[in-house]
Amino acid sequence: MKRQPLWQYKQISAELIRKIESGELVVNSKLPSEKLLCEQYDVSRITVRKALAELEEKHYITRRQGQGSFVKAHFEDAGISYIDNNSEDLRRLGHSVYIELHEFSILADGEETKVRRIMQMNNSEYLYRVNQVYISDRRPIIQRETFMSFADFPLLTSAELQNTELMPLLARKFDLNLKRLHHEISTEVEDIPSRLYGIPNTSPRESYIKAKTTYTNEENRTVYLSNATTAASSKVFFVRHKEENVMSEPHILLTRVDNRLVHGQVGVTWTKTLGANLILVANDQAAQDILQQKLMKSTAESSGAQIRFFTLQKTIDVIQKAADRQKIFIVVKTPEDALTLIKGNVPIKELNVGNMHFAPGKEEITKKVYVDQSDKDALMGAVNMGVNVYIQDVPDDHKTEVNF
Missing domain, CATH: 1.10.10.10 (Winged helix-like DNA-binding domain superfamily/Winged helix DNA-binding domain)
Structure with a gap:
């Protein structure tokens, strides 16, 4: 056995x-x-x-x-309201959601005097400050600023907080008694500039709902304080965001056709040259092959990039929801797969043809690229859709434009 x-x-x-x-x-x-x-x-x-x-x-x-x-919805029976589990509620309603970590710092010099007073902390105690932005359907809709006592939640890392709902994480990691959560909600009117929504402003003033969530420990001391705000008409918490965080389209640095998908040349040489921090393997078979994924993950890790394995359809479905911080290098196995993505409105501007192996019926274009008529049709289909298609094995090689 x-x-x-x-x-x-x-x-x-x-x-x-x-x-x-x-x-x-x-x-x-x-x-x-x-x-x-x-x-x-x-x-x-x-x-x-x-x-x-x-x-x-x-x-x-x-x-x-x-x-x-x-x-199951995390802690659905434990009394956490949507105030503390926004992402789950958005997903339940059919929205995408990604939580970006914008700040993770430890305040050690008495900063945030008012917060320390509320949390009954002196100036010598360490205090976490966490800023997270929730992006739903490519739009920043929530920004939460949270303060926590380092002594009560020791050794948190920024990696744990990336794309993670904070309160459920703390509840799991530190076995919190969730009944000690307390919410305060108020409503007020504020001026809202049109750039806040990214759409024309129909009313210069808007009703805002503000919520404060606190968590107290057994000594009845506040160890967690989070503030959130939303336009009353939005149904979810919405607060001001930095304009540069709004993304017109995902940052796809390059898409490459390579029969071997991710190997040393792709996972290290190309990834580092491009400055990519995410390799997206768009291939139906690889998305289901755990062993193949393990081999490619080890290659990607050596370049310091993350790697994801999606089917072609999932790539089409989710690529527009990519976070602004992600610099994406897409790798596909065949020209037909690349054309499928392009026709699916994945915003591919450059298609690099790398390794295409010899097979019966294929003719040599370069020492690394062999094509048949279906390959030619797919590549020219990409060209006709306005994509810059070229053959280039490694970044220092000369580019050979595709024109069959």
Whole structure:
């Protein structure tokens, strides 16, 4: 019988949590069966069951006898309102959401005197300040400024806070008694410049709802203070955002056709030359092949970039929701895949043709590129749609324009 190390179920649990928190697995959706998870991760059933038990313990899933495991709204029975779980409510209503971390700092010199007074902290105590912007359907809609006592929430990292709802994270990590949450809501009228919405301003004054959320510990001391504001008509919290955060389209630096997808030349040489911080592999097979993903992940990590594996359709569906900070390098396997993305309105401006292997019926264009008529048709289809298509193996090579 195959035996796996004890830590392996932790990896599976962490991967499923990432999918749930990113919205890849939505609330009420059914997880793959235990058998399928065993096949996907190449582990025994007992390992999968350990991972699912951990997810259930952390309130990410609910397991129904004879039906399977289902994603649940985090802490849906624990009393956290939409004030503290905005992303889940937005996803439940069918919206995309990404939480950008704009500031994560530790205040050690007595800054924020008023906040310290509310939180009953002296000037020598360390205080976290966290600023997060919620982006839904490509629009910044929420900005939350949160202060926390370092002593009560020690050793938080910026990586933990990227694309993460803060209060549910703290509740999971520090086993909070959520009944100690307190909300204060007020309404007032303020002037709103038209640039706030990015659309013409029909009224110079707008009603705002402001909410303050606090959490007190066993000594009845405030250790968490978060402020949020929303236009009353928006139905979700909305506050002012920096204009430069509004993105007209995703930052796609380059799209490359490479039969090998991500290897050393792509994962290191091209990624570093482009300055990409995200490699997006758009390929239906790779999106389901865990072993292939592991090999490509190790290559991407050596360049310091993140890597994602999406099907072609998912790439088309989500690319417009990319965060402003993401500098994207898309890699596809064939010219046909690239054309599918272009026809799906993925804003590809440059298509680099790299490795296309020899096969019967294919003719040599360069030492690394062999094409047949379907390849030619797809590449010229991209050209005819206004994409700059060229052959270039490595960044220092001469570009050969495609014209069949």
